[in-house]
Amino acid sequence: MPVSASGLKDAVSKGLLREEQLTPLLSHLRDWDAAHGQQPRFDFTHLLYYLGGLIAIGAMSLFMNLGWEEFGGWGIVGLCAIYALAGLLLTNRFRDKGYLIPAGICAAFVLTLTPLAVYGFQQGMGWWPDDTVYREYHRHIKFLWIYMELATLLAGAILLFSYRFPFLMMPVAVTLWYMAMDLAELVLENGFGWQERRMFTCWFGLGITLFALWVDIRARRSLDYAFWLYLFGVLAFWGGLTAQHSDSELNKFLYFCMSVSLIGCGAVLMRKVFVVFGAIGCCLYLGHLANEVFKDSWLFPIALTFIGLGIIYLGILWQKNEQDITVSVRRFLPASIRDLLEARHG
Incomplete structure (x- = not known):
């Protein structure tokens, strides 16, 4: 604690x-x-670290403009090499000085250069199949990005083995998310609509979340390498689930139950990302009830008020008996999960 x-x-x-x-x-x-300390904190120093890092990363990814196309494929590779060398020098210097958070951000910056370098290499070799430009990598789903994504995952594995910085998992998680959508474009393109694509995203998100749990268990006595995997896994799972369309009230209620289950998972695993998306899902379902099912009922807001007050009271009871409840709940968990929670939270 x-x-x-x-x-x-x-x-x-x-x-x-x-x-x-x-x-x-x-x-x-x-x-x-x-x-x-490599754990991020919500203070002004760490805000400056991450703000600067995200601006630099965004400049080489989200905000990349067509100006770089003028350098040609090999020019892009050369510029990426210069940026990567500078990033690695800063990573090593910050690490040696004990500034581990900035070192991890610089290493992540180097990793985000990988897809751009691969794009430039393919352009230089004449292997690029059409007139698609790099700036569309973050905007459009295409199978031709797959080589860039595979190279990024390989580079991420090498950098993680070399530096062990948890923030490196952020671009890895984003790349896995992109890869899921691009694979869906390949696998589901023949006769499949958006419904199937949403289901693919949902199942892939569930897989990433389970993979994050496995990483969390394996690294339970070291740093938190699972945070970004949890974030993007839960986001993909919840996003695919929320995007489903159904006129069945039963299915909508099952969505509400799934949202409550996410909150429960977050409480057990002590992971806020489950609680946040589960709570948003609950609010969406309650909004549906208020706007559609009980649109003209004056009793519904009153009932919700009492439900809200009841939940607050449950929170008070939980606070008073948290230790006993935690011990009781953990008895039913697998040994690996119990070891994870004991190592992370005592």
């Missing part, structure tokens, strides 16, 4: 810690966090 300065001061006031121990202990914790 996180340790804060106010928490330690409170321990001093209660006699659990001597006052002369407080200052050296806080200094030690700050030094240790600077040397070993």
Whole structure:
């Protein structure tokens, strides 16, 4: 669990810690966090890190314009090589200085150059099949992107083996998501409509989520390598599920039950991404009930109010008995999940 300065001061006031121990202990914790901490925090320093990193990554991916096409295929490869070399130099320098979050962001920047470099290589070799340009990579689903995606996954494996930075999983997760859509374009193009494509995305998201759980279990005693896989896996699964169209109220209720199950999974695994998307799904279903099923009922808002207050009361009961409930629930979980939760959260 996180340790804060106010928490330690409170321990001093209660006699659990001597006052002369407080200052050296806080200094030690700050030094240790600077040397070993790779977990992102919501503070101004980390906001600057990620803002700068995402702008640099976006410049070489989402915001790539047609100006680079003027350099030709081999020119693009050369420019990517220069950028990659600079990124690796910064990665090593930041790592050696103990700035692990900026080092991980720079390594991720290098990884995001891979699809652009492969695109330039294919252009230079004359292997590019049509007049599609790189800027469409992030906008359109096409099977011809598959070589760029495979190369990115290979480069991601090499960089992860070399540096072990969790943020490298972010471009890996995005690439897996893109690959799912491009494979759907290949597999489902003959006689299949959007319904089948949505189902493909849904099942692929479920697979990525299960893969994230496996990664989480394997890396339970190290850094959090599963966060970005969970994020994009749950997003794909929930997005594919939410995009389904049905006029059946039973199917819509099952969607609501699935959303509640996501919240339950998030509570058990201590992962907020499940809770966020599950809560959005619940709100969408309740909105459907309010706008369609109980459109002219004055009792429905009143009932929802009492349901909301009841959930708040359940939250109070949970807070009072959280430890006992947690111990009871964990008894029914597989041993691997229990070990994961114990290692991550105690």
